[in-house]
Amino acid sequence: MPCAKPAATPAGPANSAPLRRTREMRISELREKAERGNAVAQTVLGVCYLEGIDVEVDDTKALRLCLLSAAADQGVPRAKTNLARM
Numbered sequence: 001m002p003c004a005k006p007a008a009t010p011a012g013p014a015n016s017a018p019l020r021r022t023r024e025m026r027i028s029e030l031r032e033k034a035e036r037g038n039a040v041a042q043t044v045l046g047v048c049y050l051e052g053i054d055v056e057v058d059d060t061k062a063l064r065l066c067l068l069s070a071a072a073d074q075g076v077p078r079a080k081t082n083l084a085r086m
Contacts, residue, residue, distance in 0.1 A: 023054045034065060042066070 027048065033041035046065035049058045 027054050 027045070030041045030045040030048070034045045042065045046062045047053065048055050049065065050062035051057070
């Protein structure tokens, strides 16, 4: 369930209310799964915070999700790559 960057244009289908709600629900679902220890959700949500995808950029949350959640130690190769990028 990867995060998708919205289109760069301020108006149009990428910023429609239903699509915005869908993206918000996706982030909410990722948060719930990450809190339950799902390593993939932790990694994907960490990338969302790192790159500002559907959330505000927050390096602290990104780092916490990748380090404190131990996503890198749960067999998610992308988590180690993300840690190297930080």
